[in-house]
Amino acid sequence: MFKIGNIEIKNQVVVAPMAGVSNVAFRTLMKEFGAGLIYSEMVSNNALVYANEKTFKMLKIVDEERPLVMQIFGSDTEMMVNGAKIIEKQSDCDIIDINVGCPVKKIVKNGAGSKLMTTPEKLYNIVNNVVSNVSVPVTVKIRSGWNQDNINAVEIAKIVEKAGAKAIAVHGRTRSQLYRGEADWRIIKDVKDAVDIPVIGNGDIKTPEDAKKMLDETGCDAIMIGRGLLGNPFVIRQTVEFLSTGEYTKDYSKYDKLDMLIEHAKRLVKVKGEHLALLEMRGQAPYYVKGLHGAKTIKIKLAQISKLDELITIIENYKDYLKERDTLE
Numbered sequence: 001m002f003k004i005g006n007i008e009i010k011n012q013v014v015v016a017p018m019a020g021v022s023n024v025a026f027r028t029l030m031k032e033f034g035a036g037l038i039y040s041e042m043v044s045n046n047a048l049v050y051a052n053e054k055t056f057k058m059l060k061i062v063d064e065e066r067p068l069v070m071q072i073f074g075s076d077t078e079m080m081v082n083g084a085k086i087i088e089k090q091s092d093c094d095i096i097d098i099n100v101g102c103p104v105k106k107i108v109k110n111g112a113g114s115k116l117m118t119t120p121e122k123l124y125n126i127v128n129n130v131v132s133n134v135s136v137p138v139t140v141k142i143r144s145g146w147n148q149d150n151i152n153a154v155e156i157a158k159i160v161e162k163a164g165a166k167a168i169a170v171h172g173r174t175r176s177q178l179y180r181g182e183a184d185w186r187i188i189k190d191v192k193d194a195v196d197i198p199v200i201g202n203g204d205i206k207t208p209e210d211a212k213k214m215l216d217e218t219g220c221d222a223i224m225i226g227r228g229l230l231g232n233p234f235v236i237r238q239t240v241e242f243l244s245t246g247e248y249t250k251d252y253s254k255y256d257k258l259d260m261l262i263e264h265a266k267r268l269v270k271v272k273g274e275h276l277a278l279l280e281m282r283g284q285a286p287y288y289v290k291g292l293h294g295a296k297t298i299k300i301k302l303a304q305i306s307k308l309d310e311l312i313t314i315i316e317n318y319k320d321y322l323k324e325r326d327t328l329e
Contacts, residue, residue, distance in 0.1 A: 002198055002221045004037075005137030005166040007067050007094050009222065011036035012215065013239050014169075014200055016226030017071045017097070017141070019104075020280065023058070025267035027065045029260075030229070033236040036222070038068055039141075042099045045074035045083025059091040060271075066094055069139065073099035075111035077125050084130045084138075095166075096134060098127060100142045100156070103175045114143050114175035117156055124163045131164035141169040141202075144187040147176040157191045157199075165197060169224055172203040179227070189218040200224050207235065208242035215243070231287025233260060254292055254322060258315050261288035265311050278305050285311070293325060294318070 002009050015022070015030045017039035027038045040058070047055035061068050070093035074080045084096050100123060102113030109115075116123045131138045140160040145151035157168050170191050172183035183203025192199040201220035205211050206228040214223050228235055234252045241248035264284065268277035285302040289295040298318050305311045 001036075004095055004139060004198060007137060009036045009067060011240055012222040012243055013037075013211070013236060014222050014224040015039060015229065015236070016169075016202060016224045017041055017069075017099070018226055018230075019102075020283065021230070023268070023271060024060060024062060024065070025264065025271045025277075027068070028062065028267065029233055029264060030236055031065045033233050034240040035236050036240075038065055039097060040068065040070045040093075042071040042073045042102065043083075043087070045072050045076075045079045048072075048083040048086045049079055056090065059087060061091055061093060068093050069095040069097045071097040071099050071141070073102060073107060073112045075116065075122070075126075077122070077129050080126050081129050081133045084134050088134045088136055093136065095137050095139055096130065097139045097141055097169075098130065098165075100140055100160075101169075101171050103143070103178050108175065114146065117142060117152060117175070118146050118150070120152075120156060120159050123156065124159050127160050127163035127165055137166040138164065139167040139169065140165045141171070143171045143173055143175055144184055145174045147174050150174075151187065153187050154190050154194045157195050161195045161197050167198040167200065167221075168195065169200040169202055170220075172201070185214055185218050188214070188220055192219045192221075198222065202226065205239075208239040208248050211239045212242060230284070231257065231261075231290055255319055257288050258319055261285055262312055262315055264288075265308060269308050274308055275306070278307065278311065281305065281311060289318070292322070294321065 013036050015035045015038040019041050022041040030038050043055055043058050070087050070091050072083050099113055100116045107113035142156050144153045170188045172185050172187050188201040198221040200222045201214045201218050202224035205223055205225045211223045238248040265281050282303050286299045289298050301314050
């Protein structure tokens with residue numbers, strides 16, 4: 001267990017914010033698998049201030065997913081303050097996180113996301129003013145730096161701590177790396193050694209063993225799992241088990257994953273309606289079948305779904321195919 005401000009987190013397993021993924025349906029699944037803390041997908045402060053209806057819907061949370069971090073991005077101090085105040089009022093979240101890690105071009109070209117790592121003074125002002133205007137703890141998620149010639153995570157961590165942030169998450173890649181190459185966990189250790197607030201390590205955690213290794217090597221307070229969860233939410237439960245007991249269940253089958261795909265889709269339909277949910281599942285579903293026999297054909301079928309019943313029929317027939325194949329081997 002660790003604390004962010006006055007918020008107690010029951011374990012060291014944190015779910016990363018992922019655009020287009022981390023909605024209520026996904027988050028409640030992650031919570032049921034045992035995650036100690038979950039981040040929302042990032043929301044635009046500009047869209048909040050200008051009362052964008054779609055963005056306001058992203059603020060919906062349910063008690064079952066608490067404690068929840070609602071993440072905001074932007075580059076203008078006044079707008080960020082106004083956006084954070086709206087988040088606090090409309091979502092009743094437990095923590096607000098400022099995104100200083102997103103590497104996507106359309107975000108950084110406006111000075112937001114990881115671009116803020118190149119403007120430390122502006123970042124200090126944003127964090128300090130947001131902290132002063134909301135009552136919930138404020139955290140910051142960063143990268144190791146802008147590029148290999150500008151590794152400044154330690155400097156940035158000290159700045160946001162001074163500005164009043166209650167925790168910091170560090171992705172061990174630079175902005176220029178995007179999601180390529182290996183994450184440098186030494187940066188996470190350097191940040192942990194430099195600040196007194198909790199540090200959450202992020203980058204290249206795909207197994208429970210990876211999580212334990214990061215904790216041991218960096219001394220960070222918690223680990224954050226992101227893309228490693230796509231199509232495999234069981235890794236959350238496994239990691240929680242491994243960190244608490246040294247052992248974990250390893251026998252989740254391909255059929256368990258396919259059943260989870262259907263459950264994910266059903267929850268998403270309840271949250272977003274069938275049309276939008278199935279459009280989103282076209283991107284999510286392939287992760288669940290990745291590596292399975294005949295997956296290429298199934299992915300083509302899943303890319304065309306428009307009804308929940310279609311998805312269920314495709315997956316149930318696929319399960320029958322796999323079971324028949326298993327009996328022949």
